[in-house]
Amino acid sequence: MHILLLGKNGQVGWELQRALAPLGKLTALDRHATDYCGDLANPEGLTQTIRALKPDVIVNAAAYTAVDKAESEAEQARQINADSVTMLAREAEALGAWLVHYSTDYVFNGEGDIPWQENDVTAPLNVYGATKLAGELAIQHHCSRHLIFRTSWVYAARGNNFAKTMLRLASERSELGVINDQIGAPTGAELIADVTAHAIYRAMAQPKLTGLYHLAAGGETSWYDYACFVFEQARQAGVKLALTQLNPILTSAYPTPASRPLNSRLNTTKLQTAFGLEFPHWQQGVKRMLTEIMEQYQ
Ligand SMILES: NC(=O)C1=CN([C@@H]2O[C@H](COP(=O)(O)OP(=O)(O)OC[C@H]3O[C@@H](n4cnc5c(N)ncnc54)[C@H](OP(=O)(O)O)[C@@H]3O)[C@@H](O)[C@H]2O)C=CC1
Numbered sequence: 486m487h488i489l490l491l492g493k494n495g496q497v498g499w500e501l502q503r504a505l506a507p508l509g510k511l512t513a514l515d516r517h518a519t520d521y522c523g524d525l526a527n528p529e530g531l532t533q534t535i536r537a538l539k540p541d542v543i544v545n546a547a548a549y550t551a552v553d554k555a556e557s558e559a560e561q562a563r564q565i566n567a568d569s570v571t572m573l574a575r576e577a578e579a580l581g582a583w584l585v586h587y588s589t590d591y592v593f594n595g596e597g598d599i600p601w602q603e604n605d606v607t608a609p610l611n612v613y614g615a616t617k618l619a620g621e622l623a624i625q626h627h628c629s630r631h632l633i634f635r636t637s638w639v640y641a642a643r644g645n646n647f648a649k650t651m652l653r654l655a656s657e658r659s660e661l662g663v664i665n666d667q668i669g670a671p672t673g674a675e676l677i678a679d680v681t682a683h684a685i686y687r688a689m690a691q692p693k694l695t696g697l698y699h700l701a702a703g704g705e706t707s708w709y710d711y712a713c714f715v716f717e718q719a720r721q722a723g724v725k726l727a728l729t730q731l732n733p734i735l736t737s738a739y740p741t742p743a744s745r746p747l748n749s750r751l752n753t754t755k756l757q758t759a760f761g762l763e764f765p766h767w768q769q770g771v772k773r774m775l776t777e778i779m780e781q782y783q
Pocket residue numbers: 491492493494495496497498515516523524525526527545546547548549550565586587588589590617635636637638639640644645
């Protein structure tokens with residue numbers, strides 16, 4: 486099996502390089518790749534890459550993920566998260582290949598407190614969410630063999646994420662306010678990559694597994710409680726923080742260019758049942774990641 490991985494240096498892409506390697510031949514590209522074009526802002530170049538390599542599976546971990554910046558760069562976000570994804574879907578279909586892709590809790594409007602199911606009505610509150618939804622719909626429309634994983638609050642030892650932002654801010658400031666009324670599950674790139682590899686293996690043998698799935702760690706938390714957990718772990722590891730006061734705040738007290746959903750809970754029953762998996766509690770993976778990066782903060 487030949488797998489083409491796009492976005493190899495992102496949080497999820499980096500872990501996929503490890504997790505996909507045992508499945509077969511892996512060609513992993515980022516936007517700066519030179520042998521083949523791996524730039525989602527260059528659809529012609531990328532089309533040539535796919536036609537030359539003829540992969541059995543395309544895994545797209547590349548995306549425009551700067552949520553606030555997307556509000557003022559809607560064109561760029563749409564090109565990478567929707568237009569180029571449409572092209573990938575068409576090219577995959579023409580080859581009879583699988584397309585594996587990632588989407589987000591931000592496709593939902595965040596109303597209520599019930600975990601979202603795959604077929605619940607989508608209504609994104611921001612440009613990033615709208616472009617990610619457009620990408621999902623294009624894949625479902627154009628490519629018969631696909632796995633789309635909607636995930637949430639991704640973190641990894643490598644890359645940028647909320648936990649690392651918190652550690653940096655807590656080393657600089659004595660007081661911080663963190664939102665306590667947005668609820669979701671921090672999900673590790675390691676878990677996402679391992680589940681992806683397992684799902685590809687299973688789906689290749691059982692094409693009816695094609696579809697959209699929610700992939701998130703177990704349990705739920707607010708950004709505030711997540712930050713508390715990160716600081717507790719850091720202090721236990723002997724990290725000295727400048728932070729002395731952490732304040733829980735409402736979303737309304739933290740204005741940002743992009744609106745964000747209050748309810749980001751994802752119901753993952755479909756994925757766990759279809760593929761025979763059980764997802765660990767979010768704290769388990771966050772602890773592992775913190776253990777890995779903590780020496781940088783000591
Ligand atoms: N991060 C999160 O909290 C969540 C992410 N997701 C989804 O999961 C997937 C993986 O996200 P994650 O790994 O966290 O994101 P990252 O931002 O860590 O990685 C995205 C990667 O895409 C690359 N990229 C951006 N533009 C292009 C381009 N034009 N051509 C090629 N590559 C490009 C980036 O490269 P560069 O560094 O050079 O910009 C980066 O390596 C995405 O689909 C995202 O929407 C879903 C829910 C939550």
